[in-house]
Amino acid sequence: MKRFNIHVTGKVQGVYFRATCKAVADQLGVKGFVVNEPDGSVYIEAEGGAFALESLLEFCHEGPDRAEVEHVTYEEAPLRGFRNFEVLKKRK
Numbered sequence: 001m002k003r004f005n006i007h008v009t010g011k012v013q014g015v016y017f018r019a020t021c022k023a024v025a026d027q028l029g030v031k032g033f034v035v036n037e038p039d040g041s042v043y044i045e046a047e048g049g050a051f052a053l054e055s056l057l058e059f060c061h062e063g064p065d066r067a068e069v070e071h072v073t074y075e076e077a078p079l080r081g082f083r084n085f086e087v088l089k090k091r092k
Contacts, residue, residue: 001047001048001049001079002047002048002049002050002053002076002079003032003045003046003047003076003077003078003079003080004044004045004046004053004056004057004074004075004076004077005043005044005045005074005075005077006043006044006045006046006056006057006060006072006073006074007041007042007043007044007072007073007074008041008042008043008044008060008063008069008071008072009040009041009069009070009071009072010041010063010067010068010069010070010071011066011067011068011069011070012040012041012042012063012067012068012069013036013040013041013042015063015064015065015066015067016064016066017034017042017063017064017067018034018035018036018042018087019087020059020063020064021034021042021044021056021059021060021087022034022085022086022087024055024056024059025046025056025085026085028048028052028055028056029048029049029052030046030047030048030052030053030056030085031046031047031048031082031083031084031085032044032045032046032047032080032082032085032086033045033082033085033086033087033088034085034086034087034088035087035088035089035090035091037091043091044056044060045077045080045082046085047079047080047081047082057072057074060072
């Protein structure tokens, strides 16, 4: 198990990025959350196996149909023990 903190920039708000990200995460068994940031970017904290996290990162580089992803950065972080994957209105 690993945890990635992922930051996605570009046209990623108002294009169902968070909802699609949740569907992908649920399919992969990834736990954590996705949230829109005030600067127009999307922030994700995700925990799962190496393959699942790599697959989620692949999705982040593409996004849903209407998204225009410009940049994806991520860093590994200590596990937090998320129980599910949530779409948040603002970061806790």
